[in-house]
Amino acid sequence: MLGQHTPLTPALPLISQPQPYLTLTGRAGFSGFPSPAQDYEPRTLDLNTRLIKNPTETFYITAAGDSMEGWGIFDSDLLIVDRGVKPRLGHILVAMFDGEVLIKRYALYQGTPHLCSAHPHYPPLPLEGTDCQLWGVVRAVVHEYLR
Amino acid sequence: MIGLVDGNNFYVSCERIFQPKLEGRPVGVMSNNDGCIIARSAELKALDIPMGTPAFKLEELRQRGDIHLLSSNYELYGDMSARLTQLLRNACPDVAPYSIDEMFVYLEDFTAEQCEALGRKLRQRIRRHLGLPVCVGLAPTHTLAKLANHVAKQDPYYQGVCLLGGQDHTTEALLKRTPVSSVWGVGHRLAERLAIGGVRTAWELRESDEKQLRKRFSVVLARTALELRGTPCLTMNALDLPRQRIMTSRSFGQPTGDFTQVHNALRRHAQRSAEKLREQRSLARAVMVFLNTNRHRRDQPQCFPQALIALPSPSDDTRVILDTVRQGLEQMYRPHHHFMKAGVMLLDLVDAERHQLSLLGPTPHHHHPLLMAAVDQINQQMGRGTISFGMTNAPAAWQLRCAHRSPRFTTRWDELMLAGTHPGAIDACTSRT
Numbered sequence: 001m002l003g004q005h006t007p008l009t010p011a012l013p014l015i016s017q018p019q020p021y022l023t024l025t026g027r028a029g030f031s032g033f034p035s036p037a038q039d040y041e042p043r044t045l046d047l048n049t050r051l052i053k054n055p056t057e058t059f060y061i062t063a064a065g066d067s068m069e070g071w072g073i074f075d076s077d078l079l080i081v082d083r084g085v086k087p088r089l090g091h092i093l094v095a096m097f098d099g100e101v102l103i104k105r106y107a108l109y110q111g112t113p114h115l116c117s118a119h120p121h122y123p124p125l126p127l128e129g130t131d132c133q134l135w136g137v138v139r140a141v142v143h144e145y146l147r
Numbered sequence: 148m149i150g151l152v153d154g155n156n157f158y159v160s161c162e163r164i165f166q167p168k169l170e171g172r173p174v175g176v177m178s179n180n181d182g183c184i185i186a187r188s189a190e191l192k193a194l195d196i197p198m199g200t201p202a203f204k205l206e207e208l209r210q211r212g213d214i215h216l217l218s219s220n221y222e223l224y225g226d227m228s229a230r231l232t233q234l235l236r237n238a239c240p241d242v243a244p245y246s247i248d249e250m251f252v253y254l255e256d257f258t259a260e261q262c263e264a265l266g267r268k269l270r271q272r273i274r275r276h277l278g279l280p281v282c283v284g285l286a287p288t289h290t291l292a293k294l295a296n297h298v299a300k301q302d303p304y305y306q307g308v309c310l311l312g313g314q315d316h317t318t319e320a321l322l323k324r325t326p327v328s329s330v331w332g333v334g335h336r337l338a339e340r341l342a343i344g345g346v347r348t349a350w351e352l353r354e355s356d357e358k359q360l361r362k363r364f365s366v367v368l369a370r371t372a373l374e375l376r377g378t379p380c381l382t383m384n385a386l387d388l389p390r391q392r393i394m395t396s397r398s399f400g401q402p403t404g405d406f407t408q409v410h411n412a413l414r415r416h417a418q419r420s421a422e423k424l425r426e427q428r429s430l431a432r433a434v435m436v437f438l439n440t441n442r443h444r445r446d447q448p449q450c451f452p453q454a455l456i457a458l459p460s461p462s463d464d465t466r467v468i469l470d471t472v473r474q475g476l477e478q479m480y481r482p483h484h485h486f487m488k489a490g491v492m493l494l495d496l497v498d499a500e501r502h503q504l505s506l507l508g509p510t511p512h513h514h515h516p517l518l519m520a521a522v523d524q525i526n527q528q529m530g531r532g533t534i535s536f537g538m539t540n541a542p543a544a545w546q547l548r549c550a551h552r553s554p555r556f557t558t559r560w561d562e563l564m565l566a567g568t569h570p571g572a573i574d575a576c577t578s579r580t
Binding site for chain 2: 055057063075084097098099101102104135
């Protein structure tokens with residue numbers, strides 16, 4: 001609901017260290033026998049630690065459009081964008097181009113850096129001489145088959 | 148050295164990160180319920196539209212598309228503020244947030260050159276990695292750092308980072324052309340009284356006799372003069388002077404991970420903050436709650452959670468603030484940590500009388516000035532904490548007007564920024580839905 005006393009918590013934990021989980025070290029009931037699982041520290045796999053390297057500088061974005069399908073980005077996919085990464089050729093970037101927010105692949109085209117899409121309708125946009133500003137580097141894409 | 152990192156037009160800058168079309172345009176952010184302007188972009192300032200202008204007066208300009216007015220989006224600003232603090236903490240461990248967009252960093256054992264280099268590096272990193280423009284002021288004392296920051300913002304020569312050594316020629320020249328009213332903690336009335344005694348510039352205050360200042364004015368002013376000389380003597384708590392925000396924070400006697408203990412401490416701080424608020428006859432628009440673990444205990448898990456919640460209407464009511472603090476704590480609390488410090492900050496203050504005289508604002512909810520005055524009087528006469536507040540009821544469902552609020556880009560899954568895979572893709576997508 002709009003503005004109704006809306007509290008704030010960062011959508012992602014801003015610290016990259018793993019959260020301290022209560023470790024439930026294996027013990028077989030009250031029999032006194034050591035559990036065979038005792039030597040295996042229980043762990044919880046946290047997608048945050050896998051997909052997010054710079055929590056403070058990571059933002060989520062929703063993709064719109066079909067012209068990046070060739071590189072695995074579909075309409076309404078979730079992009080995990082890291083602003084702390086230095087862009088290199090081959091990276092998929094979020095950039096501001098002509099006041100628009102675009103997802104493109106940063107690659108060489110005819111020997112010069114361009115922002116490329118994966119669709120023949122949209123020719124590569126040359127970076128030279130244009131007012132293009134990097135927003136962030138796409139670190140991962142989340143495509144949900146079931147919602 | 149002390150560094151002050153201060154966001155340029157912070158609220159507007161937060162909006163611009165996710166709305167590139169606002170870049171270079173006159174943008175204003177409105178108070179709760181879209182009452183009046185509380186933040187302005189440089190372009191809006193250039194149009195001579197002052198702070199506090201009622202939004203309805205600007206409606207025509209807005210409809211013509213000459214200016215952009217946005218409802219305040221505290222969730223977004225709070226999240227970006229938390230990111231800023233964390234980014235600074237990653238670079239230099241000793242960081243003290245002073246308000247939502249101002250952070251002090253304490254740089255011990257650094258030379259002046261190293262401090263300036265670090266300041267530039269941080270400024271660049273914050274700009275690139277968070278998208279936020281900031282300025283950095285560096286100096287041996289809080290008061291000079293504030294002044295240095297002001298210069299870094301005003302004078303393009305410094306390119307956003309200004310270092311004042313305290314004893315050097317630059318500091319002297321700057322203090323000589325700074326009116327005393329621009330010094331931190333010197334209000335207009337105090338400046339007038341000082342002018343009678345011939346003290347008009349910051350330099351003249353610095354050169355004044357400390358004992359005389361203490362006798363004729365106050366201990367705080369004497370300390371301010373010392374600070375201008377480069378001798379650190381004001382602590383964070385004494386820096387409540389500018390009255391733009393009120394902070395009450397304290398370390399626990401012993402680190403605690405107990406929710407109730409943390410809550411009780413925050414409740415005390417909330418009550419004290421509300422008293423301070425009423426003492427200076429202000430109302431707060433937003434409340435920030437924060438917790439710190441002990442950063443020196445590397446062996447323990449660290450976290451520095453904070454939560455920022457907008458009040459439904461500006462308020463000085465202890466019960467409203469207590470409720471908000473509880474909500475904030477519930478939102479941000481993380482178990483299994485040993486917290487060392489807890490604090491409550493009241494932000495975006497408005498003058499109570501002016502606010503109540505205006506017919507524009509909504510009537511404050513839960514408004515009981517007599518009750519609050521009675522509580523304050525009893526606590527003053529019989530000792531602080533004689534009367535305190537028990538648990539209060541959950542607040543009623545308030546309906547806020549925020550017709551022009553931008554999406555909460557960083558805190559809501561269904562309000563994320565859209566990026567198109569080709570020009571026009573976003574328009575096609577939004578017209579489809």
